[in-house]
Amino acid sequence: MSRLKLTGIAKEFGAIHALDDVSLDIKPGEVLGLMGDNGAGKSTLVKIVAGNFAPTRGEIRIDDEPVHFHNPRDAQLAGIEVVYQDLALCDNMTAASNVYLGREPRRRVLGVNVIDYAQMRARSSELFAQLKSETRPRDLVRRMSGGQRQAVAIARTLLSKPKIVLMDEPTAAISVRQVAEVLDLIRRLRDQGISVVLISHRMPDVFSVCDRIAVLRRGTLVASKNTHASSPEEVTGLITGAIEAA
């Protein structure tokens, strides 16, 4: 059984071929490292799986069932959670509001549904503690450090019980200690049977947590192999094109 199966995915933005015939297969509890140069198409692939774009061609299957996402909500309901490269946070809102953005819990007061801020704060606080981040639910995102913002974006993915978590460069802006926390978190997700796609330019991170590494070069998948059958040198060659394919 595969958790997520992509077959022949292509995406064109006008004349730009961002992705061309990409096929990938991820098992439950598998951690896949997705690597590639700037502009290789990694974020585009994430956004297709997350329901932000429809693919120009190709098929997405989750648990062997074909799915068609029309918007991000569809993907969320199918168990897909994303940490976007630009984090997708609203600076003018609190950490708790950002964690719950788009799915605020509500309770009934005098017959009307109102947002349950108490629950949002309590649960966000738990999630930040779990991520070992000193982020306070009531703080405005505008006043936060890069690491705290990243924690907010990651906490979002833990709200529901996801099947697949896609992380687009989650460790780009954070300290060594926090990188270790994120990698630990990825291992914990894996242990719960959650599949993770980790996009990163940092070779050591990818080699320390990923079961498999896939490499995109100018929109085509040039490799997808087990981590222990590869090496940082080989992956670097695949990314730059020094090695054609593996």
Add this chain to the structure above:
Amino acid sequence: MSSSIESIIDQSEHRNILSRIMNVQIFWVFLAAVLACVALSLYTDTFATDRNLFNVARNFAFVGIMAIGMTAVIASGGIDLSVGSIVVLTAVVVSTFMADGYSFWLSAIIGLGAAMLVGAFNGILIAYAGMPAFVVTLGSLSIARSLALVVSDNKMIWEFGPDNDLFLWIGGGSTFGLPHPLYALTVIAIIAALMSRWSRWGQYTFAIGGNEHAAVLTGIPVKRLKVGIYMFSALTAGIAGILMAGWLGSVTTNLGQSMELTVIAAAVIGGANLAGGEGNALGAVVGALLIEVIRNSLVLLHIDPFWQNTFVGSAIIIAVAFDRFRRMRTSS
């Protein structure tokens, strides 16, 4: 351990409630309005009369009602320049139907429907065609006023059919000594203030204004909501138009002319941020109040009315400058 940190944070937040209030723009704007009222009561014997206070309360209600709608638009990162024209279009449509013998309530529903149609037109072009709000609403500023001219044939309407007296009473009358527009303002302000904090729609409005791209990525129905926001703004303008027509007892086609500027001024003085993401319904009301008190004080102090917009303009700049200064202090 972590719970004790939490409780310390909680305590420090409660201890700072006073400083938090003083950090809100509307507190200072309200203070300015109150001080102006106190000064006027002391220095003139015309301000604190029942008649004058009644007029102030009624006059600021029209701008206040529209500023609440404008605040929603501005908080979502947009702007609505068409509200003054929606005022006259609604007033003309309602009064034309009433003059033709239709009841007030039916005419009002048709008039507000026309207003919301203009709002939907704005919202659809902005949200779905991706056109800039400034340009779209500048266009409908012209279109809506021109339609009002067409419908009324540029004639003054001053007879409103069988419900004539009801119409004048609703806009110009009072209950328990308070003018009716003030009741409308109160109800709309309370609903808007509650919605902005406690409903998803309200929070999504701020999310769109803060980072529209993020709102889209998290699955918020941004386009539909934007259409709704411009329709809400148009609705507030339509309500103000009906009340103004009833108060004046006649409708001319220059009704609401350049009112959009006063309305935007009220919203901005009340804390709405033209960059999006911030705004406060109660602030809009307080901003409208300050503008009306300034206007009224110039009249009572026998200052040349040509000065009026100098004072209103200064109030806008001072309010925003004050806010910048406060932010610089807290961020450093």
